[in-house]
Amino acid sequence: MSSQNFQLTSLSKLFLDLKAELKAVSGETRVSVNNCINRILSKDIFAKYDNPPFDNSAIDGFALNEDTKATIDNFSLLEGLVKPGCKATVALQKNEGIEILTGAPVPSGTTRIIFKENTKEQDQKIYFVQNDVKENNIRLQGEDFKKGDLLFKKGNQIRITDLAALIGSGNSSIPIVKPLKVGLITTGNELKSSIERQSSSFIFDTNFVPLKRVLKSWGHSVVSIGSVGDNLDLLRDKIHDNLERVDVFVTTGGVSTGKEDFVAQFLNREAQVINWRIAIKPGRPFICAKLGNKYVFGLPGNPVAAFICALIILRPSLGRIGGEKSWFKPFSFKTKANFVKHKRSGRSEFLRANLNQEDGFVSIYPFEGSGRLSSLSWSNGIIELNDGEQNIEKGDLIDFIPYQSFF
Numbered sequence: 001m002s003s004q005n006f007q008l009t010s011l012s013k014l015f016l017d018l019k020a021e022l023k024a025v026s027g028e029t030r031v032s033v034n035n036c037i038n039r040i041l042s043k044d045i046f047a048k049y050d051n052p053p054f055d056n057s058a059i060d061g062f063a064l065n066e067d068t069k070a071t072i073d074n075f076s077l078l079e080g081l082v083k084p085g086c087k088a089t090v091a092l093q094k095n096e097g098i099e100i101l102t103g104a105p106v107p108s109g110t111t112r113i114i115f116k117e118n119t120k121e122q123d124q125k126i127y128f129v130q131n132d133v134k135e136n137n138i139r140l141q142g143e144d145f146k147k148g149d150l151l152f153k154k155g156n157q158i159r160i161t162d163l164a165a166l167i168g169s170g171n172s173s174i175p176i177v178k179p180l181k182v183g184l185i186t187t188g189n190e191l192k193s194s195i196e197r198q199s200s201s202f203i204f205d206t207n208f209v210p211l212k213r214v215l216k217s218w219g220h221s222v223v224s225i226g227s228v229g230d231n232l233d234l235l236r237d238k239i240h241d242n243l244e245r246v247d248v249f250v251t252t253g254g255v256s257t258g259k260e261d262f263v264a265q266f267l268n269r270e271a272q273v274i275n276w277r278i279a280i281k282p283g284r285p286f287i288c289a290k291l292g293n294k295y296v297f298g299l300p301g302n303p304v305a306a307f308i309c310a311l312i313i314l315r316p317s318l319g320r321i322g323g324e325k326s327w328f329k330p331f332s333f334k335t336k337a338n339f340v341k342h343k344r345s346g347r348s349e350f351l352r353a354n355l356n357q358e359d360g361f362v363s364i365y366p367f368e369g370s371g372r373l374s375s376l377s378w379s380n381g382i383i384e385l386n387d388g389e390q391n392i393e394k395g396d397l398i399d400f401i402p403y404q405s406f407f
Helices: 011-021 160-168 208-217 232-241 262-270 303-321 374-378
Strands: 028-032 061-065 074-082 096-100 112-115 119-122 125-128 150-152 173-177 181-187 221-228 248-252 272-276 287-291 294-299 333-337 341-343 348-355 361-364 381-385 390-392 397-402
Touching: 011 272, 011 303, 061 074, 150 160, 181 208, 181 232, 208 221, 208 248, 208 303, 221 232, 232 262, 248 303, 262 272, 262 287, 262 294, 294 303, 303 348, 303 374, 303 381, 348 374, 348 397, 361 381
Parallel strands: 074 096, 181 221, 181 248, 248 294, 333 361
Antiparallel strands: 028 173, 061 096, 061 112, 074 125, 119 125, 272 287, 287 294, 333 397, 341 390, 348 361, 348 381, 381 397
16 A cells, blocks of 8 residues: 555544434443443433432531511520431420531421520520521522432433432442443564563564553453454454454554555455544554444554544544443643744644642653653653644643543
8 A cells, every 4th residue: 555645644534524424323221320430321310319319417506487577696505406307396485596517407497507606505595696698598499409300311421420310319220321342452472471481583562552541541341352463364253253342443553555554455445434543643554444334443553643643533433332422522721831842734743741739830741652651651641732733832821631631
């Protein structure tokens, strides 16, 4: 395959093509809220109970029944203490009060609850030291949400911050889209696992384990197909043997235009290629295709390029196939550059970057090689430069994307 026949696709065009092409895989199951993080809802979720489930106290203090037509600064103190987890059996009459704890049910007749520190007790009386009438400190039943309220829409990805509302609404299990089964393959005669002895002609397979953990962190189920040597027939057999086991294939290596780039050769011969060779750095040889009804994403073999392509392209693509309602976009924020960069037009670039937490300045890794493993551990995020010409000077405001925004 000669590279002169291929025109690079812009990242924006790639995203447009993928949004139009990728379809969600059907299938539904239920999981406990203990195991629902990063899962995609297959149905809308409604509240089964009110929250709060009953009127309760927002503070430790005294529940009072005030006569709003009279100005009174003391109340008869009833014996007892209204506690959380107990029924409020007492009924307050006019100008009566009783001590109450946070979360306890509000006794009938209560008009407001006052902080204990704003009162003094004397001779079975409650006196105001400070009378703040602006707050009644009562959490009303259903003021957060009511039974039957829509809490989460189909297609939402469940976050840790959603768990309290799920549990508090009585949804102990939820319907989710079945996790994608992602078949993971690394390619190359030179690859050996980290437990095998390394010789001068071999390198460790530094793509398989990191990508497996990345995929799992996104909520997918990984089918570990393993490493395949540079052999077209063996690669074809591995993929066809696993077609019924997986929903999506992710491969690394073999996606450029060389004589032994067999992933690209196989997909160009037997699959519908969606896009191949993208105008990005790192990651230009990326390829995506459809083999029957299964999608194949071919990442570059260089570890940094594979990792960046996984974050930028694979994350939103698998989200779409897995049922996410919107195209994933990582969050970013403005901060100041601690570097100078002059970039030519024609491609998007992703710079490995490190945000200094103390001064807020961002530095970039000084070397651009896609095989520099230490650059990933050195960095805590990336900077995206679009495909236009850009000149960045020290102190300029730039968009920083922390790695955490992808997970």
